[in-house]
Amino acid sequence: MTKFHSTVSRRDFMKGLGLAGAGLGAATVLSPGFHDLDEVSSASSGSTSGPGGELRRPWWVSEKDHGQTATLEIDWSQVQRADRSKISTFPYRQSDHPKAVYNREHFDELQREVVRHAAPEWNGDSIRDWAINGATGVLRFYNYYTPAKTTMFMGYQKAPTPESRNMPRWEGTAEENTLMLRHAFKLFGATDFGVTVLDENTKKLVFAKESNGKAYNFVSDDTLAETDTEYRIPSRFKYMITWTHQEATELNMRKPSNLGSSASNLAYSRLPFISVQLQEFIRGLGYHGINAWSGEMAPSNPFGTLAGIGEHARMCFVLVTPERGSMIRGMCRMLTDIPLEPTKPIDAGISRFCLTCKTCSKFCLFEALPNDDPTWDVHDQATTGMPYSPTGFKGWRLNTVNCSNCTACMAFCPFNASGRYSFIHDFVAGTSSVTPIFNSFFAQMEESMHYGNKDPESWWNNQEYLYGINPKFI
Template sequence: MKSLGLVGAGIASSTAITPKVFDLDELAASGEIRKYPWFVKEIGFKNPTVEVDWKLLKSYDSNNVYKFTTEETEQMVQNQLNTMKKGVANNTPGMTLRDFAVLEGLRTTMLSVPLTRDEPSFNYTTTAPSKPAGYTRKDLGWPKWELNPEENLRTLASAIHLFGGRDISAIEVDEDVKKIFFSNASNKAIRFEDIDAPIETASSISIPNKCKWMVVFTIPQSRLSGFSHVTTGKYGVYGGYSDAAVMMTRIQGFIRAMGWLAVNKGGGTGSQIASNTGFGVVAGNGELGRCDYVLSPKYGALIRLTEFFLTDMPLSPTPPIDAGMWRFCQTCKKCGSMCPSSAISLENEPTWEPSGPWNGTGRKCYPINYKLCLPWRGMPGHGAEAGTGGCSQCQVACVFTKLNDSSIHDVIKGTVATTGIFDSFFRTMDDAFGYGKGFTSPINEIFFSPEQWWNRDLDKFPFKGRVVGDGWE
């Protein structure tokens, strides 16, 4: 280990791998916007570990996503319903009525977030009879909240952390970054224009050119996704999208109240105007993985979104990161070998060539065959093969999807970030310990049945509820 420089870097010191905890006041007052483990390196702007050709990169037309015929979709839905009926009738663990009821509870807040919102009104403890709608910032004669770009980002990071976002990052939106936006979404052309506020019509979405900064933050996904192929496993996905809707609604209100724009379209229905994965990689929330998801140094592949929004508030950008994960993916292949649809490439080398029109251009990666993947995802209209739980197998199986409460995982991640000579050994040991086969609890137990989750010791589980990172601090 000494020869690798790892002991000096801090593996032998508990203080080097113990995360420092900030309260909100400390975070706002410090230079620490996002705190990664010691082994994560920041690298050049717009130069992530996955190779990107910004000249070759083009805005993706989301109408090219693979579409099933009406007949195929109807058949998959009926297959899902039959699976649901059998699960309830047979009292199958993870597919009982109470399991479906929790899923419906989570879905109630999977709401679409508008492109933007008006500035909110301020009220004291009650509304004034003379002005029941309350008083806006302009009514009160208050100027915009504005500091320097670094302090602006610290202010946003403090609030977004409270609202539930993690690893808050920022990038400047130049002509290259604009290519990460879709050219077309839901038959609406997406364009940037010299306007004061975003405009959405029946045929287009126009974004102000003055929104030159993008804020990106991570929404962790519950490890309940480990119960793949039963309804319990879908709690992580639907819960993540529900979190996104609540967070973005809060964020838009917060930023608009300070006098700035916050532009986002989607929230609980997923990103509708751009690739959240692309922004997550470029902003430094993680690295691209073989599974074509963002891999986080903290959460691995088990994040629902690297959610984002545009703003005209000047911000200090954060660079991409290198934790050795993209390099590891090129030899690991665990997600690909465990993919039930064979949608994830098992090739040794990444490629510039897409697997179909559903892939974008300009990235040297492992393109996903979404024609094979989508039926297993369990999203509305899909998932007949996977059952009502969907799949999420690649996220759960990922070697980096581990709890950092176990110090050995930080040691391994630090080694991976420093050298690739142990990569094959770590993949083998990951298999030997049974990771990726069930739900790994916050106290490092592996549950193989959803019934164990229903009967868990509530005092020992540090879940703090939804919309606060699921207790994964």
């Protein structure tokens, strides 16, 4: 009988999962080319570039045609441009809704209860935990733009242009440009990279107004400009780049402690730095990048889904990717006029897995994440106190009034372990992408092995990683 690593037979392996008699044959729908576990293991791969620079995804991820989202139904006729100035970023902080008030008053108690899942004796952050949290939170996105006395729309505009160098601007095909930008993005520190073309449908995802009240207007002339009342966007700006930043992996697994929250602080302190470099690089080529990374121009989840970076999941605002689970921060957006090749949406079975997993909502003690199935329905404002709920898609919607932004959900997602810590994660993730037979087992990994949630105190004795990122996630 074929052995996996010459130690465990396929039958014994499946029996260990509680699937005696099922065998690997029960999961042959994964790919008819796999005959045993050794072949599945050797086929596993991370997010690297293949020939021609295209993104090579894990073997269990399939691509869909442009504009299709196999795991997210969209009714574009119901999608309307939202007014960002009327959408509170964190309504939880100001809301007088009874649940929001309760959550604020009992935050420390609820936080401890979540963390004690992995650390029963944990009594709160130590002074060194608070010191790390404070150090990582000192420099946030506004620090990069306030000294420059400019907005994020046009950016610094400091890099020399081709014209100033007496050189022609860069001219390349859409495919060449996409490969070039992916290389630059990686160099500057971005993790994932995707492109969506703006058309009459996807334009609806761009906010009608920014939080400062200025309108985003698509104009017929060729004038890119910011005035006191509007941002003028010429029609040549039709390529929306979506990019992400990998969070410190081991800190992410210590959320929702304040030590764990340092992972988000650190990411947000770097995102603007990366964003400025990206914007100035595009300027140096002879084009423009309209900097939308902060969420002022457009929401992150729709463009991340359409660009194929990940899938819409039960965590609502947090996109889950096949390679990094929920360990990414800043689903950043940048609109540009350099011609690019759009990337394709994916089907990795993540949304389908969320149907039965519910791990994130189980540990959301603030009751912000939904426990039910995806729906077209929006939140009722009178009941929830929410000022805004997005329309036009069948999915999950966050109760922003309840959400304390503790990010516990990001620590508990079983996909955080996919293909990174051992072969079994990649195997089960691949199986769950097409059949639910392993879903309960995969969800229980977090419960029994704490792959997604760890004792905060243990971080100080953990192996050190550059920028806190386990190399397996790079």
